[in-house]
Amino acid sequence: MTHKHMLAALLPFAFTTPQAIAQEGPLGWEGEIEVGVESVLSSDAPVNELSDAFLNVEISGSYAFSDRVFVFGTLAAESVLDPTEDRAFEDIGIYVKELGLSFALTESASIALGKITPTFGRTWDDSAGYFGSSLAEDYELTEQVGIVADVEVAPGGTLSFGVFYADDTSLSRSIGTDRGRNTIAVGGAGNTGKLNNGTLSWTQEFGESTSIQIAARHLSAGVGDVADETGLTASVAHKFNDSFSMFAEFARFNNFGGGAEDATYATLNGAYYTGQWVFSGTVARGDLNAGGTTDLVSVSAEYEFNNGFVAGAGLALVDGNGTSDTTLGVNFVIPLGG
Numbered sequence: 001m002t003h004k005h006m007l008a009a010l011l012p013f014a015f016t017t018p019q020a021i022a023q024e025g026p027l028g029w030e031g032e033i034e035v036g037v038e039s040v041l042s043s044d045a046p047v048n049e050l051s052d053a054f055l056n057v058e059i060s061g062s063y064a065f066s067d068r069v070f071v072f073g074t075l076a077a078e079s080v081l082d083p084t085e086d087r088a089f090e091d092i093g094i095y096v097k098e099l100g101l102s103f104a105l106t107e108s109a110s111i112a113l114g115k116i117t118p119t120f121g122r123t124w125d126d127s128a129g130y131f132g133s134s135l136a137e138d139y140e141l142t143e144q145v146g147i148v149a150d151v152e153v154a155p156g157g158t159l160s161f162g163v164f165y166a167d168d169t170s171l172s173r174s175i176g177t178d179r180g181r182n183t184i185a186v187g188g189a190g191n192t193g194k195l196n197n198g199t200l201s202w203t204q205e206f207g208e209s210t211s212i213q214i215a216a217r218h219l220s221a222g223v224g225d226v227a228d229e230t231g232l233t234a235s236v237a238h239k240f241n242d243s244f245s246m247f248a249e250f251a252r253f254n255n256f257g258g259g260a261e262d263a264t265y266a267t268l269n270g271a272y273y274t275g276q277w278v279f280s281g282t283v284a285r286g287d288l289n290a291g292g293t294t295d296l297v298s299v300s301a302e303y304e305f306n307n308g309f310v311a312g313a314g315l316a317l318v319d320g321n322g323t324s325d326t327t328l329g330v331n332f333v334i335p336l337g338g
Contacts, residue, residue, distance in 0.1 A: 029059065032336055035055055036329060038329040044323045045325075051087070053087065054089065055077070060072070068103060074099075079091045097117075099171065116148050118164055123267050130329045131316040141217070145165055156206065162198060162199050164198075167182060188225070189221060215232070217230070234249070252264050264285075265285070277301065282297070292321035295318070298314055299315055316329075
């Protein structure tokens with residue numbers, strides 16, 4: 001199970017990078033260092049009972065050639081292999097998560113090309129807590145090669161679209177622990193080597209308290225796949241007051257991952273803020289039809305120090321096809337900024 005960083009994820013660099021990253025002159029950068037331990041305390045399957053001490057580092061930067069042309073990139077370091085036994089800071093690889101050029105065509109329209117992150121779903125950005133995005137990460141789109149665009153077509157409303165394919169260049173490898181280069185022979189929806197995959201999304205903000213997103217995607221079948229994948233997501237985030245917020249996302253897929261199974265995901269997340277503390281809870285389900293159902297219930301707490309450092313912990317109860325795991329995660333996050 002992957003975990004949720006305590007800090008909000010960096011915005012996708014396409015379009016937003018120059019504005020999202022604090023810049024002094026043409027160069028801007030930010031990032032975070034996360035250290036933690038995740039342990040399966042008990043499980044119906046004893047092989048699942050292991051601990052993983054981890055280090056995650058992510059650094060993002062942009063350089064402005066002018067007020068309309070930018071180069072952007074994100075460098076990540078993390079364990080690039082899944083643990084098979086107790087592990088402490090092992091299997092760490094460094095890789096390029098994003099790299100490309102962004103062009104501000106007008107004040108309301110931008111385009112980016114290179115290794116990018118298409119807009120589709122937002123649980124990994126908007127949910128709170130250590131395990132807030134664990135199931136939804138199954139359908140997160142990252143490390144794609146292609147072209148994406150944002151167009152503001154109404155006050156607070158943005159239309160995003162893109163064409164792309166899964167990165168199969170040398171940038172799909174990692175330094176240190178080598179995760180191997182992706183090839184189209186591996187198969188998988190969207191891993192086609194062609195710009196025949198796409199996303200389309202609408203994000204609308206209503207003041208500072210409410211936002212919605214509706215998104216669709218089409219991923220062409222790769223080598224050995226059964227059929228093309230099509231998917232839809234719908235989400236809403238609402239801040240009731242300075243103390244309480246909620247987020248919900250629903251996702252539905254036909255031929256998920258290019259296979260024969262359809263899939264449905266739902267996440268409901270709430271957070272309570274008091275002083276420098278944030279307490280949150282998540283209920284989530286992933287249903288792959290004949291592939292089985294996974295249910296997750298989690299609670300988390302995090303404390304932000306005056307210097308911006310964040311300490312957090314989360315407890316999750318996960319039932320996957322009748323196998324129940326109880327997992328504890330703790331971490332410490334150091335924000336970086338230039």
